[in-house]
Amino acid sequence: MAAMTAVTDEDQGNDSGTRKADGRWDDGLIARRAAAAATRGTAEPVPRAPADDDPAPQVEAYAPADGPLPTRLDALRELVGLSRARLDRDTLAEAGRVLDEAAARQRLSSRHTVIAVAGATGSGKSTLFNALAGATISDTGLRRPTTSQPIACSWTDGAAGLLDRLAVPGRLRRRPHPGPAASDEALQGLVLVDLPDHDSAATEHRAQVDRVLALVDAVIWVVDPEKYADAALHERYLRPLAGHAEVTFVVLNQTDRLPGEAADLVLDDLRRLLDEDGIAVGEHGEPGATVMSLSALTGDGVPELRELLGRFVQDRTAATRRLSADVDAAAARLRPVYVAGGRAGLGERARDAFTDRLAEAVGAAAAGQAAEREWRRNASRACGTPWLRLWRWYENRGLPGSLDRMGQALTPPEEELTARQRVEQAVRTVADDAAEGLPGPWAQAVREAAFTGAEGLPEALDDLAVRAGAPGAGKRGGETETETGRDTGAGAQPGGARPAKPPRPKWWPVAVLAQASMTLLQIFGGLWLVGQIVGVLEPGLVTPALIMLAGVVGGPLVEWACAAAIRGPARRYGQDAERRLREAAAGCGRARVLDPVAAELARYREVRERYVTVTKFSTTGR
Template structure:
């Protein structure tokens, strides 16, 4: 059995008011043995701390704190959270696992949308831009795994504002040491009203030696059950490390109590660095005007009204007339004026157990606000039909589709002229071709512009369609569209050159219309009439045939006049088929060029625009925008 000397040794390990022992395993064993032997362990019936009979087996013993006397006349004890400050493991023989919560309703939908938004944007947006959103997701996941039965509230304020005094007044025991020396609070100190908050305190990096319990009997105080109150260093401390701790803890707590005094309530450092950026967190914010006992007459009301005005200018909604917003309250932590009302408001706030979800929802709002510029467009976005048509026209011009169609039309008409023209005219054309070296009329070939000119036209077409598609998009997405177009344009001029050959007019003579044989027969008949009339006339001249000049001349004239008429009629009839043939050649080349441009440039652009529409929908869900 452990003797009382061991108990004395274990108890003297504490080295200050309200502080705990070293947390060594052997000391904890001695303390536990002493408590079992004497029946006077912390929280046991009949102890001098005025406990309720329910033991809190944290395995650590705190020294007596100076304050209100317990039931037996002894000073009430100040408990601590049951965590070993050396390794963070539970020191209790009875392990209490924190029970995490779940996010339901709109908050869960918004978190899922934010996670999807970050995933879709990682390759399009700089990582630094998504840092805050990633932090919110990480904190949401971490907070969900921790106790949902506790609400972490930080008390923050400037030097000399009285936040430590208020901290002690709420705990009803002097835990945080106030004083004239500045800064007084050098590290966050936590007071826990119920067990199971070890994980939350570990998250705040508050060591075991700075974890306290309120006045003995406080764990039976129903109105503050689940409260974890944290006293922070001064936010305007001259020590940079203190300010860093304030910023770190404020980003993790569920709610904040800002303590201001009549002298510094309008301090620009407070409003510009904290209250204005946290204006969206009004529902989890308490602003208390401390030290009102120093203000005579109506001065307290005037200062309070001015404080409300400053908060309104900061954009922080005030919870007046039943509306959601920040709570503004005048108190005097030293005299206790208003502390009871604050304690009551804080108790109702804690028992709602919605502070963590409210804080997280406000963080999502803040992250969405920071991301607005990279997701919300200035106007209507997308690639219109007109832009697509203009892009196809530019590619068709670059590949020579128009010139190819015109050449095909001329070729068709030339073939018609050769087939339906008079023999004498065809003979004359043949004679002219034989007299002119290289004068043969070759088959019309595909006309393609100079390579450099065609390449420039293609590049211009790509740049134009990329700018049209990127118009109105936020900068990261506009850049992604341009890059997709540039990547797709690689090899596009060469592909168009190949199309100009493969998709041009077919080799050989064009197909002839149905009336073509009749026209050829009519032209042959006119030629025969000329020959017949000529032979008839020659026969009369040489005396073989009976003289009569009029009939053979009329026959010859019919053939001579009819031949050109047939040729003219065929040329007129050939205009329509020739035009259609040329248009068909132009259309095939235009469609081939448009298909190539669509596959290489328009489809990648459309994919980027589709991704943007997806992230835009997710952002609308994250920000709570109605569509």
């Protein structure tokens, strides 16, 4: 057969090239370029209408279909962008490669379909490549490996960009031999690439196979009766590319070596192996890989393969299907970092439990009890008998501060550590609850957000406790004292300010007046009796004794009645103080811990929605 010419944008003819004595290929291109340059240098350019046999190359940019692929690529691009700060570079490397290759393919011609012919040593792939091209383009023979670099054959012009992307040298770009193969209208747009052996002993050959297989639109795997079950083929290529079944052809070659019905038996066994690899075989009109047998040497079955390739090329969806399969594969690899078994989120029960733990750590209940005691103490001061108040003053006059302050001074340092540990336990528990059901990287991001926000939380809660006057709080400063040296109690203000006294009921002045009246009765009755004893007044013990007894009995009765009346308001005041401190602690914990955790969960839900969009229109069911 005649030698093939290299495919270039300038050379559209079918002139046969010649090989020089030194072995270098010469198709006349360099000479024509030199002549054209000399002509331009000596004369003005003359417009030349393209001849019928020298058409200008036409390159049609890739026009993506209106299907789901553009939406999936956009979602995958957003998914990668949102995940860069949470996932390592290696995890996103494959998705980034798919996006880059998709963008590169979409910038190139959509009229061409690039199909690689791959196979093992001695499988006859180069022979099949030549049979499809109708000429001896790729060398065949007993020397192994025969093919050392990819060789391309393009049926139409405009494929230079695609071949540049595959890094096929210009000297290895060919056109089919003039004849039935070249003039087949169904094959117009086909770019066939013969690859080196995938099991070659040369490492660089295997590297070229792996590189080109990641870039072509479809693959024809050529197997022979001896090595069709080779583990290297199935484990390294067919099984990982099971999702690319719609752009895969598996051809059993060299059937002329099999006697009788042996070819059908081997073909059935090949289908069984493909099924075990997870490759769907396209039969009865169902999508999947094309599996057939032929003999490239005798030509038996080659026309049928050429017809299948013609329909495949004219469909012009190979590139889209290949990119969709690549997106499916990338999404399948990313599934462990976006999908987990449980349901992600932070429920109200976990939030309430976190608030309860913070309230316990800040001492909200103790602050409420202290506020209630302060209310009762103020009521006792206002409504109690003066003799009882005098006795209490006498008992406390030699003590340095109140009993509450003494309790704080005697509190062991371990109590503060216990409060800090309670805060840390609360943060750790809510982080674990929020991370439950999340994939590993996102669970770690949620925990980091919680622990980072919790830095300084114990100190902030301690400040809240100081403001509320909670017992045991304010060991680092901030306590205030009243003029009598007592603890400020509930409502204490930082910085030495006086505490806000509990509000007094409207009936307190009446109770104070009644208690003062009882005291005056006691004093009046006592003075009357003293006057009778010293003889200043007329004797008569009954009346002054009754008056004094009324004051003595009435004072405690008034105090008891006031104590009973203030029980409800004091309890409500303590509950309000506990609620305020609890809400303040909850607000502090929400701003420092819950809000950052919620932001991480919102980010995860956003990327999860993008991932669902990527996998929603999967063509492989992954």
